[in-house]
Amino acid sequence: MTSTSILQSDALDHVEVTQEQDEVSAEYLSFTLAHERYCIGIDAVEEIRVWEIPTPIPHAPEYVKGVINIRGMIVPIIDLRIRFALAKPRYTPTTVVLVLRCDALYERRLMGMVVDAVSDVVRLPSTKIKATVGESSVTPFMLGLVSVDAQIISLLDAKALMDISQIVGGL
Secondary structure, three states, rough: OOEEEOOOOOOOOOEEEEEEEOOOEEEEEEEEOOOOOEEHHHHHEEEEEEOOEEEOOOOOOOOEEEEEEEOOEEEEEEEEHHHHOOOOOOOOOOOOOEEEEEEEEOOOOEEEEEOOOOEEEEEEEEOOOOOOOOOOHHHHEEEEEEEOOEEEEEOHHHHHHHHHHHOOOOO
């Protein structure tokens, strides 16, 4: 995409300048769940932690594994494999918790998402994001689909994943 502007100076009446503008792009952290690849905006990721068994919460939905303490904050842990009805969870040495951050007006909320493994960081222009196709248990949490290295990846919406009313609604 190019843009043209006219600059004026004492020495020159009008000079035309053409600049190449980069497409608006963002970085996403890619990860796997039950042999499927997903990604989420890296700006929502607070940290990546090794899997640890959380303290269970009585009467919580099956996908809410419990809570952990991170620097004095009680953080709920959601297993995305169960939440998305993908597969029975297996906790292996590559299993990690993506701690996501949501900054509200007066508070910072953290929530952990259990995933099978973290892959890499990908930079994607917004023009590469395509609309979701079909309906599934994942669709309400998706921003769209992207193609990376000839593989289709589901782009997840961190705000939708962290919507506490969706989680409490399952109680």
